[in-house]
Amino acid sequence: MTVTTTADVLALDAAAQDLLFREARTANAFTDEPVTDDQLAAIYDLVKWAPSAMNSQPLRIVAVRSPEARERLVAQMSEGNRRKTAGAPLTLIAVADEDFHEHLPRTFPHSAGARERMAANPGRPAMARFNASIQLGYLILGIRAAGLAAGPMAGYDAEGVKREFLAPNEQVVAVVNVGRPGPDAWFDRLPRLEYDEAVREI
Numbered sequence: 798m799t800v801t802t803t804a805d806v807l808a809l810d811a812a813a814q815d816l817l818f819r820e821a822r823t824a825n826a827f828t829d830e831p832v833t834d835d836q837l838a839a840i841y842d843l844v845k846w847a848p849s850a851m852n853s854q855p856l857r858i859v860a861v862r863s864p865e866a867r868e869r870l871v872a873q874m875s876e877g878n879r880r881k882t883a884g885a886p887l888t889l890i891a892v893a894d895e896d897f898h899e900h901l902p903r904t905f906p907h908s909a910g911a912r913e914r915m916a917a918n919p920g921r922p923a924m925a926r927f928n929a930s931i932q933l934g935y936l937i938l939g940i941r942a943a944g945l946a947a948g949p950m951a952g953y954d955a956e957g958v959k960r961e962f963l964a965p966n967e968q969v970v971a972v973v974n975v976g977r978p979g980p981d982a983w984f985d986r987l988p989r990l991e992y993d994e995a996v997r998e999i
């Protein structure tokens with residue numbers, strides 16, 4: 798199949814494509830330039846538009862800022878993730894709220910009884926995790942849109958992070974370092990699957 802991959806078929810301008818995708822990297826080291834509350838609020842203001850099933854919006858974000866809380870978080874990270882987390886100006890815990898259904902009367906108001914139906918649905922924790930993961934992808938893009946770099950990580954003691962920081966109805970989805978990339982921030986860029994390897998038409 799012949800597929801046009803030139804950037805000019807896209808609506809987003811080339812600089813924004815670079816910022817969000819082509820030149821965006823996973824950062825492993827950061828400068829000590831702070832990430833402000835205003836930046837985080839502006840990022841969330843974009844990220845909140847992510848789609849989710851039933852507009853469920855299960856993502857919660859715990860911004861780990863105080864030195865004391867950061868130390869407790871670093872202790873829960875896997876060995877290879879400790880130094881980069883300790884060196885980031887801000888770290889976010891991306892959380893799935895299994896009780897997202899409590900908001901449905903406001904966030905999905907046209908569906909009468911949605912909250913009660915979801916309350917009785919045993920698939921609710923999995924639904925929370927799946928949709929919060931979609932929102933996590935948007936969170937990474939939102940961080941990039943602010944001109945910052947994200948360092949998402951799955952290497953941590955999930956039970957430990959939950960015990961230290963989360964409520965019983967919450968599960969950790971990822972931990973994300975945020976900041977300006979510092980020296981030696983990047984590993985080598987790894988190959989991506991090509992179109993024909995990832996997409997098939999039927």
Ligand SMILES: Cc1cc2nc3c(=O)[nH]c(=O)nc-3n(C[C@H](O)[C@H](O)[C@H](O)COP(=O)(O)O)c2cc1C
Pocket residue numbers: 821822823824877878949950951952953971984986987
């Ligand atoms: C959900 C998720 C979990 C990840 N977990 C880790 C991790 O625990 N430690 C780590 O160093 N990198 C982790 N990464 C980073 C990936 O290895 C990295 O994004 C990938 O190699 C692409 O790198 P690039 O964006 O610089 O091209 C994770 C990324 C994602 C999205």
